Amino acid sequence: MMDLYDSQRSMRHMRKLAMQRGVVAILDVGSSKIACLVLRFDGAGQLDSEGEIGSLAGQSGFRVIGAATTRSRGVRFGEICAMGETERAIRTALQAAQKMAGIRVDHVIACFSGGEPRSYGLDAEIDLEGQVVSEQDVAQVLASCDVPEYGEGREVLHAQPVNFALDHRSGLSDPRGQLGNALSVDMHMLTVDAAAVQHLAHCIKRCDLELAGIASSAYVSGISSLVEDEQELGAACIDLGGGSTSVSIFIKKHMIFADTVRMGGDHITSDISMGLQVPTANAERIKTFYGGVHATGMDDREMIEIGGETGDYEHDRRTASRAELIGIMRPRVEEILEEVRVRLDAAGFDHLPSQQIVLTGGGSQIPGLDGLASKILGQQVRLGRPLRVHGLPQAATGPSFASAVGLSLFAANPQDEWWDFDIPADRYPSRSLKRAVKWFRDNW
């Protein structure tokens, strides 16, 4: 567990340095595009001087000063599979964003959707030594969580204490200073494939940049597209990306589950490409212009020039009706949503008090998707767009930027994770001063 502490703590330290310098880059490494935002921190925290939440839901502490996207290369299912290509794509995005910002960026906070995230629920209970809960007690209870065998070659990406309970009072967010006998904690831990993290870290290092944080895109797109009461009452965010579809469930403003379906918009494109016998670029264009999931009588008559570059006139002048296109797209969309349904059921989403589902990501722009999703997932489905943040260009406000925007919110106000708490005193090296103080306090 200690090496995880160390690497995550060093990233936290990097983040602190970046905040001091005031500039940090946000990098969303997706399967279809790589988005980069450059943030400048103005120093205003979540609460202003009067102790009230400031404008824009307290997100006015930073400002987007540079934004760029580039077509992603070498990324499949949200994982890096060709590092040189990905490195170049990251460089392209970062260069454009830096140029727009007019400032050099040294620290990067990145997110990715792949790596087969798996959620684990952890809990622990300890008897308090005194009556009052101290920071050491919190550290102690966090440290005494039973870590499951999450397997070789996987790494913990998030480990967030979701709930504290003191004796029989549950739902505490901060138990420090309260009186009780037993303190228990529920924690959500998300592990991903270690190789995916390493590849991303290596790509960023090859660009002469420092990695100041890493997050799962399921988590960050949930932060940006779920509104506050949805996060509080319970909701699922479904980010329909290019190569993968991320699912995250939030309740009481904490993520309690995250998973990924390894299917996304690129699969729809490739279905169209195969079904209509057109190049992938044409298929993508046809999908974005004419795509849909509900065929009507009108769609039988609407003919689409599907084009081609073969030089054969007959072949290049083919047309297909929109109904045909919808007929190709709909099964794949249904498949994705059904897979999401399976994941949600596995997570026990139907036991949550609120069954709100928010669709976001580039794939959520398919017309009629909300109707189809409500048939498969449940009645409370809406299309989500990311929160508006300062200085974000109009082109980057769409649902496909949900994880980039969420990552900037995450960068500005990160949630406390396991490694942000104190290390319990008995885990210190044996000659530590704190350990001596602890011993002295316990015995006298």
Added chain:
Amino acid sequence: MFKVIRNPSKTSVKKAVSKSDPAPSRWAWRMQRLMLTPTFRFGLRVGVPFCVTLLAGTIYLADEGRRSAITDAVADARASIEERPEFMVKMMAIDGAEGALAADIRAAVPLRFPQSSFDLDLAEIRKEISALNGIKKASVRIRPGGVLHVDVTPRVPVAIWRSADGLALVDETGAHVNEVSSRAEYGHLPLIAGQGAPRHVSEALRLTRTATALGDRLRGVVRMGERRWDVVLDRDQRIMLPELGALQALERVIALERAQEILTRDVSRVDMRLAQRPTVRMNEDATREWWHIRQSAGQ
């Protein structure tokens, strides 16, 4: 046909490669980041031009010939302005002094005309002229028309001072005006003598004016011991005056002369140094005669 097939394939490959990779190369990326570094940008904006200018200037000025060319050019430009006829001084005009004094002034300020007015140091010229003996005050200016105008107020001699070095004229402040060779040249001026006499010329003049009542018997006044005055008459007679109230004492002597003809008699000194006891020293012959008279009178 062969050509047609072959060429497009080449170009299309090239095109495709350049189109598909918009990414900056590693070095281009590093260069861009370097150019966005604030310190580096400042160095480029300020440091590099400064260094280049400094280097170019150093290289250019390292050559002796170029340096002298620059100084020559500056000097030429300066001279071309200074030597314009508007700035040339062609003559010197002296106001308030004639003859020997004017010649003295010209000798003291040896200027070769025409000369540029930029080269004339008027303050220095004025100092030199004022330092001349016969000059009380001098003002120097350059008049339009290229004339160096010297306005002097000469000292007016009021007495002749006889000292071991000879005769000299002094003005009322006692300042030296001029040397004279003979007393006759300035017969109308009173004669003073003795050490420190020029410092009390005004007192000497008052005494002389009072002593004109004695007619042409007055030879002059002598400062004794830098303290008091003696009035010297002919026949070696002297009136010794006190330090204070010398004028009153002299007036008393003149009153005595009028009443008792004391100076007409055969006395060598009339001593007024003690005001309450004026004393008369007689000549040797007169004393002997006086003894004879007293003896013959049987006293």
